[in-house]
Amino acid sequence: MRQTFLIVLAGLCAVNLSNLWGFAQALAAESPSALIVKFKASQGARGLDSKLYQTAKPLVKALNLYLVKVKPGSSFSTGDALTSLRHDPSVVFAQFDHKVKLRSFRDETTPNDPEFAKQWNLSSPQTHVDISATEAWKLGKGGKDAAGNDIVVAIVDGGMDVNHPDLVENLWVNAKEIPGNGIDDDGNGFIDDIHGWNSGTDTGTVPSTAHGTHVAGIAGARGNNGKGVVGVNWNVKIMAVAAPGEITSTVIKAYGYVLAQKKLWLETHGAKGANVVSTNSSFGMDDADCTKGEYPAWNDMYESMGKVGILAAAATANNNVNVDVTGDVPTGCASSYIVSVTNTNSKDEKYPQAGYGLKTIALGAPGTAIYSTIPGGFGTMTGTSMATPHLAGAIAFLHSVASADFQKVAQSDPARAALILKGILLRTVDKLPSLAGITISGGRLNLAKAGQAIAAYH
Structure with missing residues (x-):
């Protein structure tokens, strides 16, 4: 079962700021088809199976960090992808792309x-x-x-x-x-x-x-x-x-x-x-x-x-x-x-x-x-x-x-x-x-x- 985590911006607000705290209100959950993956410098994201994954998008090129998504409609789940990538010799690490929200009163x-x-x-x-x-x-x-x-x-x-x-x-x-x-x-x-x-x-x-x-x-x-x-x-x-x-x-x-x-x-x-x-x-x-x-x-x-x-x-x-x-x-x-x-x-x-x-x-x-x-x-x-x-x-x-x-x-x-x-x-x-x-x-x-x-x- 997929766990839910919160990234929270920690603050108490002194005024009614409901229009300014837009992204604070969403409930946290992992993005269902996204992973953050760090590849070894010599490999990059080139070795990803195009039948299973969308084209990887660079997050921080200098660190070989990419956003990787499973193709829509694939029976290969994000959890499957995480397990697979963590065992891939070209991968340094892989993690879920967790959702965030403000932690506020x-x-x-x-x-x-x-x-x-x-x-x-x-x-x-x-x-x-x-x-x-x-x-x-x-x-x-x-x-x-x-x-x-x-x-x-x-x-x-x-x-x-x-x-x-x-x-x-x-x-x-x-x-x-x-x-x-x-x-x-x-x-x-x-x-x-x-x-x-x-x-x-x-x-x-x-x-x-x-x-x-x-x-x-x-x-x-x-x-x-x-x-x-x-x-x-x-x-x-x-x-x-x-x-x-x-x-x-x-x-x-x-x-x-x-x-x-x-x-x-x-x-x-x-x-x-x-x-x-x-x-x-x-x-x-x-x-x-x-x-x-x-x-x-x-x-x-x-x-x-x-x-x-x-x-x-x-x-x-x-x-x-x-x-x-x-x-x-x-x-x-x-x-x-x-x-x-x-x-x-x-x-x-x-x-x-x-x-x-x-x-x-x-x-x-x-x-x-x-x-x-x-x-x-x-x-x-x-x-x-x-x-x-x-x-x-x-x-x-x-x-x-x-x-x-x-x-x-x-x-x-x-x-x-x-x-x-x-x-x-x-x-x-x-x-x-x-x-x-x-x-x-x-x-x-x-x-x-x-x-x-x-x-x-x-």
Whole structure:
């Protein structure tokens, strides 16, 4: 019997967003005739039996990842195909193309007068339950690394409002691409990718969604511009990468875009591509054991991104469960380049409906009643989705205040630099009783302590 899994974008919405949460409502189930298959480099998809399979479509060519479908009307089921391909010597791995949905609740009220004072997550001088952002900003405001390179955070989500007045100044711009001419001007394999990519439509047009817009604002809403709110970084570049369609393959394909841009940036010494240092992954798959071989594409992708210096900030479940026991994707995947996050509240405690795991969840970050950007304005949301961009933003911020010695490592060995930075994040947390013994670090993100540590790295 076919199992059903959920990939969930974790967030609580403070307003009625039913028209914006379109793809959140579908029930999860595997796509009945689709598989994600990684072929060995020497073979590719050429050896597939044309009598049984449709022409395989590439998802991420650089990784030999393809979307494979059984021909309609065939007595050869998707399950049969999965078994067959897993025994095929030309195949590295094969898995179902799982359906996705948002993991969300809705709040009843939305503040309508945006002020920095509402961002308890960044500054709570009376209670000190925040990430010490104002102290961290004494070191810098984000934006560029020690070599003067723009720092980029990739927001992989259902979409985001690229015209939001508090985000537009911080959007990543592909300067080599001419918008709207239908030509791949920079030769990176993607047409009209001005601010990012839509893996569902294979275009540069990114839809506006509440969840992705809110997440983007937490990581990098423009600071000191007299508008609305401020992000963890005042000046970071935000790459908008849409993964719509409720399906694993669009997420993997979206990651493939991010990977391609970072590899191009490294290969051209910054002339093309983007210096992506973190991805925000405010989604996941409940009760899914990433170590049992059913979800190999996920770990493979995180490893591939990590090797070029990209850390993946990843949300854990919006349930009070021990994910060490229940399993979780992606936070239960083995890649060292994942920074898994749970949700803390304004009492500096783990939010009651947030996952945990001594072996699996790295640390906590504020994710309860977080005030940030939404399409057309500002609003409050709650969830591990909101905790995660604090980490994605923190990774970018640390690159901006890092020492010259760290920058040398980042240029010569980006994978090692990523792991050094992750280690600093975990060593500099504020220890919390509610996270002790149930997370790896036992604490909540402290941006200032982490910034001071990486600034002193030698």
